[in-house]
Amino acid sequence: xxxxxxxxxxxxIPDDRTEPRRQRLSPDERRQQIFECAQKLFNExxxxxxxxxxxxxxxxxxxxxxxxxFGNKRELYLEVIKVNxxxxxxxxxxxxxxxxxxxxxxxVAWFLDSLETSGASWLALGSGxxxxxxxxxxxxxAAENDSIELLxxxxxxxxxxKNREQIRAMFRIYTQLVRSGGREWLLRKTLxxxxxxxxxxxxxxxxxxxxxxxx
Amino acid sequence: xxxxxxxxxxxxIPDDRTEPRRQRLSPDERRQQIFECAQKLFNExxxxxxxxxxxxxxxxxxxxxxxxxFGNKRELYLEVIKVNxxxxxxxxxxxxxxxxxxxxxxxVAWFLDSLETSGASWLALGSGxxxxxxxxxxxxxAAENDSIELLxxxxxxxxxxKNREQIRAMFRIYTQLVRSGGREWLLRKTLxxxxxxxxxxxxxxxxxxxxxxxx
DNA sequence: GTCATCTATTGACACGGTGTCAATAGTCTT
DNA sequence: AAGACTATTGACACCGTGTCAATAGATGAC
Numbered sequence: 001x002x003x004x005x006x007x008x009x010x011x012x013i014p015d016d017r018t019e020p021r022r023q024r025l026s027p028d029e030r031r032q033q034i035f036e037c038a039q040k041l042f043n044e045x046x047x048x049x050x051x052x053x054x055x056x057x058x059x060x061x062x063x064x065x066x067x068x069x070f071g072n073k074r075e076l077y078l079e080v081i082k083v084n085x086x087x088x089x090x091x092x093x094x095x096x097x098x099x100x101x102x103x104x105x106x107x108v109a110w111f112l113d114s115l116e117t118s119g120a121s122w123l124a125l126g127s128g129x130x131x132x133x134x135x136x137x138x139x140x141x142a143a144e145n146d147s148i149e150l151l152x153x154x155x156x157x158x159x160x161x162k163n164r165e166q167i168r169a170m171f172r173i174y175t176q177l178v179r180s181g182g183r184e185w186l187l188r189k190t191l192x193x194x195x196x197x198x199x200x201x202x203x204x205x206x207x208x209x210x211x212x213x214x215x
Numbered sequence: 216x217x218x219x220x221x222x223x224x225x226x227x228i229p230d231d232r233t234e235p236r237r238q239r240l241s242p243d244e245r246r247q248q249i250f251e252c253a254q255k256l257f258n259e260x261x262x263x264x265x266x267x268x269x270x271x272x273x274x275x276x277x278x279x280x281x282x283x284x285f286g287n288k289r290e291l292y293l294e295v296i297k298v299n300x301x302x303x304x305x306x307x308x309x310x311x312x313x314x315x316x317x318x319x320x321x322x323v324a325w326f327l328d329s330l331e332t333s334g335a336s337w338l339a340l341g342s343g344x345x346x347x348x349x350x351x352x353x354x355x356x357a358a359e360n361d362s363i364e365l366l367x368x369x370x371x372x373x374x375x376x377k378n379r380e381q382i383r384a385m386f387r388i389y390t391q392l393v394r395s396g397g398r399e400w401l402l403r404k405t406l407x408x409x410x411x412x413x414x415x416x417x418x419x420x421x422x423x424x425x426x427x428x429x430x
Numbered sequence: 431g432t433c434a435t436c437t438a439t440t441g442a443c444a445c446g447g448t449g450t451c452a453a454t455a456g457t458c459t460t
Numbered sequence: 461a462a463g464a465c466t467a468t469t470g471a472c473a474c475c476g477t478g479t480c481a482a483t484a485g486a487t488g489a490c
Contacts, residue, residue, distance in 0.1 A: 024438055024485045048263065051476060062440045067478055169405035170414060176395035177418075180388045190384035199385060199426035203392075206421040211414035239456045239467055266447060277469045282449055 023060075031069045034059045038066075039080045047077055084141075100156060101205070107154035108201045111147070112193060115182040147175050155208045163215045170211055177203060238275075246284045249274045253281075254295045258332060262292055293350055299332075300358035310369050316420070322369035323416045326362075327408060330397040362390050370423045378430045385426055392418060 025033070037058040041050045052073050056063040070076035096106060151171045152158055160167065178200060185196045240248070252273040256265045267288050271278040285291035309325075310318055363386045367373055372382055396411045406414075 022439065022483090022485065027438075030438075052478090053476075063477085064441075064479080065439060068439080072478070073476095166406055166410065169399045169403065170410075173392060173395045173399055173414065177388060177392045180391035184384045184388055188384065190380055195381070195385075195426070195430060198429040199388065199422060202421045202425040203418045206417045207414060210417040211410070214413040215410060237455065237468065242467075245467075267449090268447075278448085279450080279470075280468060283468080287449070288447095 027069070030061075030065070034061060034066060034069060035076070035079065038076050039083070042077060042080050043084075100208075103154045103156065104201055104204050104208075107151065108197055108204060110150070111178050111200065112182070112185075112197060115178075115186065116193075144172065144175050147178070148172055151175075151204075155204070157208070157212065166215050167212060170207055170215075174204060174207060242284070245276075245280070249276060249281060249284060250291070250294065253291050254298070257292060257295050258299070293354065296351065297354045299329075300354060301361065310365075315371060315423075318369050318371065319416055319419050319423075322366065323412055323419060325365075326393050326415065327397070327400075327412060330393075330401065331408075359387065359390050362393075363387055366390075366419075370419070372423070372427065381430050382427060385422055385430075389419060389422060 034055065038050075038055045041055055041058060044050075052063050052066050055073075055076070056066055059065075066073065066076060070079065096103070098106075148168055148171045151174065152167065157167055181191075181196045181200055184191045185193055191199075249270065253265075253270045256269055256273060259265075267278050267281050270288075270291075271281055274280075281288070281291060285294065310321055363383055366386045366389065367382065375382065393415060396406075396415055399406045400408055400411045
């Protein structure tokens with residue numbers, strides 16, 4: 001336990017007895033308050049390391065109230081994840097018109113650029129501490145979704161509405177390749193940027209020309 | 216609770232009373248037997264969905280015996296993971312002499328096979344407590360290294376001693392592709408096995424034919 | 431201002447999971 | 461066949477979850 005301790009609620013109330021011991025809020029407020037406490041705890045520790053009792057204590061509330069508002073612990077957790085994972089509306093770089101190969105080159109270069117500039121902390125977690133820092137992780141997930149849309153644009157698959165979810169899945173796989181490629185280049189320094197670039201570009205091409213058509 | 220039910224042991228013994236109700240085995244045998252039951256269950260379901268009681272029931276044994284032999288449930292689980300993710304030398308030996316394409320096909324098929332059999336135990340790795348558990352992490356890194364050696368063999372790069380560490384790096388990147396591909400196939404179920412197979416095979420080919428030579 | 435009503439909130443309960451440990455009962459030795 | 465050794469058991473204590481009738485804070489009526 002970090003900040004909140006024995007005494008209970010986040011907003012610590014002095015021993016003033018003007019406040020009733022039982023603080024009654026509107027359902028919306030209470031739900032929100034519990035949610036925020038849960039969010040904080042789930043961001044600090046893993047799911048199984050956070051007990052409903054912990055959340056209730058942090059919110060200064062009886063454990064049963066959690067079930068009343070969220071059904072069960074898992075549902076609360078999923079709601080936290082959901083909110084954490086919502087895609088931020090970040091403007092994605094506009095890709096130039098050009099041949100397929102050119103657009104792939106530009107997309108890969110863009111990936112590596114953004115890795116280089118803003119990716120130091122981003123890469124750090126992938127290797128060892130992926131569950132440790134969910135704040136970073138949620139940014140990652142949002143970035144991943146953005147990346148997928150970028151890839152769909154870059155590879156000219158935007159019109160293909162048929163098996164969109166499967167195409168997304170393939171690109172989601174590919175983003176992992178980008179991530180681990182960046183790790184070898186920037187963190188372990190086993191590969192140079194051109195080497196990683198070659199690897200990423202050729203795999204992206206082959207995914208679009210062979211794997212996607214196979215859907 | 217799938218196959219084995221109320222009555223207990225895997226090797227069902229008829230109501231013949233010649234067998235003592237308590238079957239005493241050598242520690243090695245018993246340990247092995249419990250281990251195999253645990254392995255089966257952990258491959259079918261996730262860690263938290265398999266209770267020690269389930270394992271004990273499957274083995275036809277008192278629950279306490281699990282703790283006696285393995286300490287606690289988590290240690291037993293780690294041992295299963297360790298064995299599951301250890302690449303058997305058999306697999307390497309099975310790589311046929313043949314064209315490059317054939318060997319790639321076999322290697323990819325082998326990867327997917329071992330993913331499929333490892334099944335649910337693989338689930339816990341990506342989502343859950345990876346950074347939090349150094350023991351688990353160590354096991355996984357070792358397994359990754361084994362996979363890399365397998366890939367070097369399969370792709371006929373064993374002789375190439377020149378930039379060995381860079382080749383390793385590229386295959387390390389590739390193993391992440393395998394991992395996330397498996398996740399889409401087995402966990403998210405967004406892709407079918409043939410689809411993932413196509414993706415993995417074509418990317419592996421292109422890595423060897425384009426990315427590795429570029430070193 | 432007081433009362434009645436509504437409902438947010440509580441706390442005790444049942445249940446299931448885990449790890450421990452003294453007691454029990456196969457098996458092996460002599 | 462008796463005794464020693466130890467594999468195996470089963471009950472116990474503890475912890476976490478979800479449920480639900482009871483409780484008490486707030487709100488509106490008068």
